Structures are given as C-alpha cells and as structure tokens.
Amino acid sequence: MVNARESLFRRLSAACGGRGAPPGEGHPGEAPVPPEADRIALFAKTFAAADGVLLHGPVEEALSDLGEMLRMEGVTALFFPEDDAAAREIAEALVPFGPFSLTTGAEVRGGSTAVTAGFRTAEAAIAETGTVVETSAGGRTLLPGLIADVHVSIVPAASVVARMEEALAAVAADPPRNLSFLSGPSRTGDIEQTLTVGAHGPRKAIALLLTSPCTGSGTTSR
Amino acid sequence: MELHANAFGRNARKALLDKTLQGALGRTTGRFQAHRDAAVAAFPGFEAARERASRIKVDVLDHLDTYLARFIEEAEKRGAIVHVARDAAQAREIAARIARDEGVTLAVKSKSMASEEVSLNEALQEAGVTVVESDLGEYIIQLAGETPSHIIAPAVHKTREEISLLFERHLGEPRTDSIPELVGMARRHLRAKFLSAGMGVSGGNFLVADTGSVVLVTNEGNGRMGTILPRVHLAVVGIEKVIPRMADLPTFLRILPRSASGQAISSYVSIVTGTRRAGDREGPDRMHILLLDCGRSAILEGKYREILKCVRCAACLNACPVYQSVGGHAYGWVYSGPIGAVLTPLLVGLPEAATLPDASTLCGACADVCPVKIPLPDFLLELRSDARDQGLKPPGEIAAMKGYAGVMKRAGLLEAMERIGGVLGQLFTKGKGIGGLPYPFSGWTERRDFPAPAALPFRKHWKINRGARD
Numbered sequence: 001m002v003n004a005r006e007s008l009f010r011r012l013s014a015a016c017g018g019r020g021a022p023p024g025e026g027h028p029g030e031a032p033v034p035p036e037a038d039r040i041a042l043f044a045k046t047f048a049a050a051d052g053v054l055l056h057g058p059v060e061e062a063l064s065d066l067g068e069m070l071r072m073e074g075v076t077a078l079f080f081p082e083d084d085a086a087a088r089e090i091a092e093a094l095v096p097f098g099p100f101s102l103t104t105g106a107e108v109r110g111g112s113t114a115v116t117a118g119f120r121t122a123e124a125a126i127a128e129t130g131t132v133v134e135t136s137a138g139g140r141t142l143l144p145g146l147i148a149d150v151h152v153s154i155v156p157a158a159s160v161v162a163r164m165e166e167a168l169a170a171v172a173a174d175p176p177r178n179l180s181f182l183s184g185p186s187r188t189g190d191i192e193q194t195l196t197v198g199a200h201g202p203r204k205a206i207a208l209l210l211t212s213p214c215t216g217s218g219t220t221s222r
Numbered sequence: 223m224e225l226h227a228n229a230f231g232r233n234a235r236k237a238l239l240d241k242t243l244q245g246a247l248g249r250t251t252g253r254f255q256a257h258r259d260a261a262v263a264a265f266p267g268f269e270a271a272r273e274r275a276s277r278i279k280v281d282v283l284d285h286l287d288t289y290l291a292r293f294i295e296e297a298e299k300r301g302a303i304v305h306v307a308r309d310a311a312q313a314r315e316i317a318a319r320i321a322r323d324e325g326v327t328l329a330v331k332s333k334s335m336a337s338e339e340v341s342l343n344e345a346l347q348e349a350g351v352t353v354v355e356s357d358l359g360e361y362i363i364q365l366a367g368e369t370p371s372h373i374i375a376p377a378v379h380k381t382r383e384e385i386s387l388l389f390e391r392h393l394g395e396p397r398t399d400s401i402p403e404l405v406g407m408a409r410r411h412l413r414a415k416f417l418s419a420g421m422g423v424s425g426g427n428f429l430v431a432d433t434g435s436v437v438l439v440t441n442e443g444n445g446r447m448g449t450i451l452p453r454v455h456l457a458v459v460g461i462e463k464v465i466p467r468m469a470d471l472p473t474f475l476r477i478l479p480r481s482a483s484g485q486a487i488s489s490y491v492s493i494v495t496g497t498r499r500a501g502d503r504e505g506p507d508r509m510h511i512l513l514l515d516c517g518r519s520a521i522l523e524g525k526y527r528e529i530l531k532c533v534r535c536a537a538c539l540n541a542c543p544v545y546q547s548v549g550g551h552a553y554g555w556v557y558s559g560p561i562g563a564v565l566t567p568l569l570v571g572l573p574e575a576a577t578l579p580d581a582s583t584l585c586g587a588c589a590d591v592c593p594v595k596i597p598l599p600d601f602l603l604e605l606r607s608d609a610r611d612q613g614l615k616p617p618g619e620i621a622a623m624k625g626y627a628g629v630m631k632r633a634g635l636l637e638a639m640e641r642i643g644g645v646l647g648q649l650f651t652k653g654k655g656i657g658g659l660p661y662p663f664s665g666w667t668e669r670r671d672f673p674a675p676a677a678l679p680f681r682k683h684w685k686i687n688r689g690a691r692d
Binding site for chain 2 (some may be wrong): 004005164174176177186189202
C-alpha cells in the first residue's frame with residue numbers, strides 16, 4: 001500500500017517537476033460578480049430556468065398554491081425532519097389543503113409506496129445558478145430532497161447568495177460530510193435524449209421563499 | 223473494458239451500416255451541440271471561465287505531486303481510506319479486497335469512466351459482489367450486456383422499443399412506448415437497490431486538494447443516493463482530477479454542465495468529504511478513495527500532458543464529424559471521439575490503438591469547443607507522426623505521403639500532375655469519383671470516397687475567378 005503510494009509520488013515528482021507558477025497562487029480571470037441587490041430576482045429567474053417552481057408573496061396564498069400543486073402531483077404524505085421547525089410548520093399548515101398525512105421519516109427511508117413531498121429548510125440558495133444548498137452539518141438530514149417524489153425547499157430570503165463562491169466559502173475550511181447543490185428536479189435524457197424528470201430524485205422541485213425570518217402569520221412564525 | 227481500438231476501420235463501417243445507430247446519432251449529436259452552443263452564448267463569462275479553468279489545470283499538472291499529496295492528507299484526516307493503483311490489475315485487486323473486507327454483496331454504481339478503464343465491475347463480481355449500474359443509461363446497457371457509446375449518454379444507441387423489451391425480459395415490466403413510464407420502472411427497481419446496497423461506487427469529477435473532498439456532477443440523483451445511503455462508499459478517480467481549492471470549483475461548475483448538456487448547472491452537485499461525522503444522520507461509515515494512475519504519470523512526463531486537463535464533458539464528441547458518423551463503439555474502448563482518439567493510445571500504448579489518431583478530419587471543431595483548451599488537433603497530428611516513427615504505418619502510406627510531399631514542394635511538378643490528373647481522372651472515372659484502387663492504395667480507398675480530380679485545377683480556377691472579381 002505505502003509502497004504503491006511512494007512509487008506513485010516518485011513517478012509524479014519526476015514527471016511534473018514543479019514547472020510554472022508555484023502552487024498556492026491565485027488564478028486570474030475571475031467571473032464577474034452580479035450585483036447583490038438583484039440576487040432575489042435573479043434567483044427567481046434561474047430557479048425557474050432550472051425547471052423549479054418558486055413560490056413567494058403572502059404565506060397564506062403560497063400555502064394554498066402549494067397545496068394545490070401537491071394534490072396535482074398525487075402527493076399523500078408530507079415528510080419533514082423532526083428538528084426542522086420551519087419545515088414542520090409549513091407541512092402542518094398544509095394538512096387542511098388536501099388529504100395529506102404527516103411523517104418524520106423512518107417509513108420513507110424504508111421505501112414507502114405513498115407519494116411523498118419532502119420539506120426541508122435550505123442552508124443557502126445561489127442566485128447565479130438557481131441552486132438550493134443542503135448540507136449534513138449539525139446532524140441535519142438530506143432525505144427530504146433525496147428520496148421524496150416532490151421536494152419543497154424553504155428558502156429564507158436572507159440566505160440567498162449571489163454566486164457559488166459565497167455558498168462554498170462558508171464550508172471551505174472544513175466541509176460537512178455531505179454538501180449538495182440542488183438545481184431543479186432530478187432528470188435524465190438517457191432514453192432517446194428526451195428530457196424526463198424524476199429519474200432517481202424528486203420529479204418536482206419547489207422553493208418557498210420566505211422574505212422575513214418570521215413570516216408574521218400565525219401559521220409559519222415561531 | 224476489452225480493447226478493440228485497432229479495429230476502428232471495421233467498427234466504423236459496421237456503425238455506418240447500422241440504421242438504428244445512425245438514427246440515434248442523427249437525433250442526438252446535433253441536439254447536444256445546439257444546447258451547448260446556446261448555453262455558452264447565454265453566458266458572457268464563458269471565455270473567462272474557460273481561460274481560468276485551463277490555467278488552473280495547467281497549474282495542477284505542474285504540481286500534481288503537491289496537490290495530490292495534499293488531497294490524500296486532507297481526505298485521510300476526515301476518515302477516508304485512500305488507495306493508489308499503478309495499473310488496472312492493481313486497481314481490480316484493491317477494489318475486490320475492499321469489497322471482501324467490508325463484507326459487501328450488493329453495490330450500486332454511478333457512472334465512472336475511470337472504473338470502466340480498469341474493468342472494475344468484473345473485479346467486484348469475481349469477489350462475489352452484484353454490481354448494479356444506477357445511471358439510467360448505464361443500467362440499460364448493463365441489462366443489454368453492452369458497453370457505453372457516449373461519455374454522458376451511454377445508451378444513445380438504444381431506442382425506447384429496445385429498452386422496453388429489455389425491461390420486459392429482465393424486470394418483468396409490461397411493454398410501453400412511454401418514456402416517462404420507462405424511467406419510472408427503472409426508478410422503482412433501482413430505488414430498492416439503493417436502499418439495500420452495502421456499498422455505493424462512484425467516480426469523481428473533481429478532487430479538492432484543500433479539503434479532501436470528492437465532487438460529483440449528476441442530473442439523475444443517483445450519485446447522491448449512492449454516496450449518502452449505503453454504509454460504504456468507494457470513489458474511483460483518476461489522479462489528474464485534483465483541483466487546488468474549493469474556491470476553484472465554481473469555475474469548473476460554470477464550464478462543465480454547459481459544455482456537456484447545455485445546462486447552466488446540473489441538477490445535482492454533490493461534495494462529499496470523508497466519512498459520516500459523529501451525530502450525522504446519513505453518510506457512509508467507511509469511505510474508500512481509489513486513485514488511478516493507470517498510465518497517467520507517464521502521460522504527465524511527455525509532450526501530451528495537457529490531455530490530462532480533460533474534464534470529460536464530451537463536447538468534443540458531439541462536435542466531431544467522425545464521431546457524429548460512427549458513434550462511440552467504433553473507437554473500441556472506454557473513451558471515444560477526439561478525446562478518445564488521443565487518450566486511448568496514450569493510456570493503452572500507441573501500438574494497441576494506432577489507427578485512432580487517423581479517425582479525424584483535423585477540422586478543429588473539437589478544439590473550438592473544449593472548455594479547458596486542449597489542443598486536440600495538434601495532438602492527433604503529433605500522434606500520427608509518432609505512429610510513423612514507431613513503424614506503425616504501412617509502407618504504402620509512407621511512400622505515398624513522401625511522394626505527395628515531393629510534389630507539393632515543387633510548383634511546376636504540381637501543375638503538371640494536376641493537368642495529367644485532371645485529364646486522366648475525368649477519362650477513367652467519368653466524373654464519378656475514385657473507389658476501390660488496388661494495393662497499396664486500397665487502404666485509402668476502402669474507407670473513403672475520393673472525388674475525381676477536377677478538369678480545371680483549383681489554383682487555375684482561383685486565378686480565373688478572382689481575376690474576374692478584381
């Protein structure tokens with residue numbers, strides 16, 4: 001093992017020989033930074049471009065739209081992590097909008113046959129790419145966006161950053177085990193190059209944008 | 223994967239006669255190209271990102287020893303077990319040992335070209351592991367018992383009818399001509415595998431030296447499932463995939479999906495670092511990273527080192543008129559298109575794949591689209607002269623090229639040849655073109671339609687018409 005490694009490094013050192021600029025130097029030609037003020041509007045645009053559905057505006061209205069959307073998708077179970085307060089509140093508030101049951105997970109992981117919507121608060125969102133960022137930091141679960149049929153991300157407006165760099169800077173020193181960029185639904189073009197959603201992950205990606213940390217309505221504030 | 227690169231001519235002819243394949247290629251390569259072009263046009267920063275990506279990769283190659291050592295150190299610090307394999311045999315041995323030691327009987331695999339290089343599936347199967355490909359395209363061709371024909375669309379040559387037949391035969395599913403239904407069937411069958419597999423096998427698009435992270439770029443979500451759900455994760459990655467730091471990743475994420483599928487970003491980017499931490503709800507207890515040399519350090523030493531900048535986007539395949547005509551199987555190994563025509567001879571040895579650098583018109587379309595600026599046409603040309611120097615070209619071809627060079631260097635002789643050629647050509651071919659010449663020219667004509675020499679040579683035509691315009 002160690003011998004294989006040592007011999008690899010002997011070969012590499014002989015082959016690359018430290019030509020050119022020394023390692024550790026920055027690389028010029030950085031991409032331009034979009035203006036911060038526009039990041040919410042840009043996120044709305046890019047998330048839609050990634051075939052995601054963004055809901056914002058008054059929470060009551062958004063909830064009614066969301067409930068309708070979930071019924072259309074045939075969703076019967078709403079799945080949220082036990083420790084995600086915002087996800088729990090949104091899921092609970094949706095119950096009157098359809099025949100939905102609530103679940104916190106074990107049976108979903110076991111391969112439940114119910115059509116499931118997974119709710120989770122995003123750690124960040126990226127305006128440049130229409131991306132929702134989820135990580136395992138602090139013991140958080142990734143299952144809602146991984147195994148559910150529909151993924152509902154709760155995105156606090158303050159968590160929307162302009163570019164990928166900002167989202168990664170937060171974890172660059174010591175990344176959590178899992179860090180995922182989610183941009184729109186799971187998709188495949190592997191059969192006749194026909195774009196089809198729901199390959200392995202969610203067939204629909206919804207983001208609920210909360211413009212203040214406390215929504216001001218009885219249903220979703222805490 | 224078995225190597226048949228030197229059968230390119232025969233394979234190409236077979237591909238050209240395959241109506242299903244021709245239909246699929248016609249449908250797909252053009253669409254890939256159009257999507258790529260539109261995505262690049264819609265992103266004003268593309269050229270800057272491309273330049274930056276190229277520079278980062280050059281820096282990495284110049285200091286691969288430093289960056290790779292850093293990557294290994296950081297990955298091990300976070301619980302990963304790093305293995306290095308000098309060649310395919312070693313890689314197979316290590317993978318089989320990992321599977322045995324971990325007590326794995328079922329593994330789900332997401333797409334990894336590097337693992338194809340070393341025939342990893344066979345090694346795992348010999349170690350008693352059932353390996354299920356989870357990328358839909360790979361799953362389809364695994365059921366069919368075939369090999370991938372395109373880097374990012376492995377089942378590009380399969381129609382929905384063929385796929386439905388496969389699903390009926392192997393999965394007991396009813397026949398359908400609905401693509402969403404077919405995708406749903408695969409989803410159900412593969413979901414069960416993800417939930418019960420002991421090991422997830424992945425490739426890696428990037429290795430981040432600073433953090434020891436493996437980065438996966440996918441659309442289906444299988445890469446995420448395979449690296450989050452099973453208790454063991456094995457990543458099989460070429461040593462050249464290192465990038466210095468997390469801050470370099472956005473640059474590559476700006477060029478790769480745009481070049482590959484024309485998306486601003488892929489549905490999923492997974493950055494996985496080490497094993498699950500204390501208190502984590504998911505993630506593997508054990509993470510193995512198998513780094514493959516398999517010829518790469520030798521390439522690094524020579525004049526073709528820039529080929530190691532490749533990010534496997536497949537833009538060069540879709541842009542290549544040869545690939546568009548013959549598809550991926552004709553190249554006879556893991557990599558196809560212009561990147562395959564260069565990389566395969568370098569990885570397996572030129573004598574084993576000497577015909578591949580000829581599988582190009584040198585039109586330069588590949589270099590135009592390459593997001594890390596690899597000079598593919600230069601390399602193709604250079605490999606052709608290497609093949610000649612190593613005695614891998616037939617004497618007839620060498621003689622003909624020498625004769626051609628001799629004529630081209632003498633203007634008077636060229637003019638005389640043109641005149642004679644024009645008269646004889648028109649006389650013998652009646653303007654229909656040349657085919658089926660006897661040896662030693664048969665090698666040329668059996669794979670090419672060659673037009674008859676024009677009655678009026680180009681240079682004369684130019685003189686007259688330009689003169690008329692001036």
